[in-house]
Amino acid sequence: MTIVDERLYDNIEFRLDNLDIATLSIEADSTNKDLLSNDNITFNCTSNNCVMRLTPSAVCQQDETIVTLVGTDTSGEYKTKTFTVLVNDSTSGSCTEPDVGVLKIDDGPVHNYVGANIQVPVLIRIPQGDSTIYMPxxxxxxDIIYSSExxxxxxxxxxxxxxAVQFESNGIFTVDASSSxxxxxxxxxxxxGYAPTKAGDYLIYFNFQVNMSADQYDxxxxxxxxxxxxxPLDNGEFTAGYNGDINGDNMITPMDALCAFEKFMSFGGTCTSTTCNxxxxxxQCDVNADGACTPADAFCIMNKYMQDANCIDGK
Structure with a gap:
């Protein structure tokens, strides 16, 4: 069993036979509790059919743990099952490193059709795990470097x-974009001056327009x-994330539209799982870039699937 990018692994089904379900007790033990604690292994059983959820507590950690399940009833009958869980297995996915930059470009998914607008925010924020004292x-x-092509x-x-307030109100703050x-x-x-904090503040926003469609803008x-x-610095990688392919299967299908609608129906995007698993x-369903996931986004994704005019292609 493999978990990629520290996502929860949900809806793991198993069955317990020859046990009294009314008095059933299930316990789990993980050998690597830093990776997956016992508290992060939960169950829900109906009759003899059970569903398990695993939520690794790893932060960008590639490791494995052995989990043992023990089911018992009041008669003393018990069943055991042992399996190995791999988190961030190198053959199945990659880990995203945590932020390290104090001066960073706050990147994210963008539209990549010609004419689309991309905003590039520059943020000053001390990472939560950084104990360095940064003076005002x-x-x-x-310099900000980008591809003018x-x-x-x-x-x-x-x-x-x-x-930027301290510099604009009591000093100078200049932006020179004369060189391509x-x-x-x-x-x-x-x-x-300005004293950086862990809460962070934005320093400036740069506004661009897409000249050439690309999968990523650095x-x-x-x-x-x-x-x-x-x-420490963090550069920006603005990926074409608002293309409607929500489940990452490299296709735009009705399932993607359904997942967008499911997020809208979750009233705040708090659901633990969708049809896209x-x-x-x-x-990432805000394909019309209005700041929210709405039925209009699901409609736009369906139009893309139907090859009709749609917001993803800027039509």
């Missing part, structure tokens, strides 16, 4: 960027200077 910054500079730069925006493929940012203040931070010169939290 009073001057800094860095794939993306057309429109403008930048700091209206909702709290990290490079955006240069320079800032300084005579005030108290945005890089380069030539860092000033008070942030030694800060992934929890609502992982369903």
């Amino acid at each position: 910054i009073t001057s800094f500079g860095f 794939e993306l057309f730069y429109i403008n930048s925006d700091t209206a909702n960027a709290n990290a 493929g490079i955006i240069q940012i320079e800032a300084s203040t005579i005030g108290q 945005i890089y931070i380069r030539n860092v200077s000033g008070d942030i010169i030694d800060w 992934i929890p609502c939290s992982e369903v």
Whole structure:
């Protein structure tokens, strides 16, 4: 049994025969409790048929554990079953490393049709596991590197960027996009500066338009200077995630539309599983990019499947 990317493994069916279901007790023991604790192995039984759920507690960990199930009833009869669980098996998937950058590009899925808009936010945030003390910054500079063949730069925006306030109100904050493929940012203040926090604040937003359809758009931070010169960085990878292929089978089908509708019906996207066999939290269904998963998204996915005009293709 393999679990990829630390997702829960749900609806594992098994059967217990020759036991009194009315007095049935099931216990589970995992040999690697850091990977999968006993508390994260749960059961639900109806008659002799049971369903098990596994939720690994690993954080980007590739490992395995041996799980033993013991079912007993009041007569003393018992049954045992042992199996191995692999998490993030290298042959089945890959692990996504946690954030390490303090200055980072907050990336995510985007539309990739020609003419689609892509917003690139730059965030200052201390990762939760980082115990380094970062002093307030009073001057800094860095470049944003992008492919001018794939993306057309429109403008930048700091209206909702709290990290820029100290520099704009009590110093300088300049953005130079005169060179194709490079955006240069320079800032300084005579005030108290900006102190990074674990809650984080946005520094600036860059707005682009798609020139060329691609599976991924890479945005890089380069030539860092000033008070942030030694800060860890995270570059941006904006993937074509809003293409309607919710279950990742490389096809747009009615099942994808159904999963989008299931997330809408979950009233907040809190369901633990969908027809696509992934929890609502992982369903990327906002294909019309209006900030919510709605029946309009499911309708758009169905139109894509039917090869009719649809929001995914910008039609």
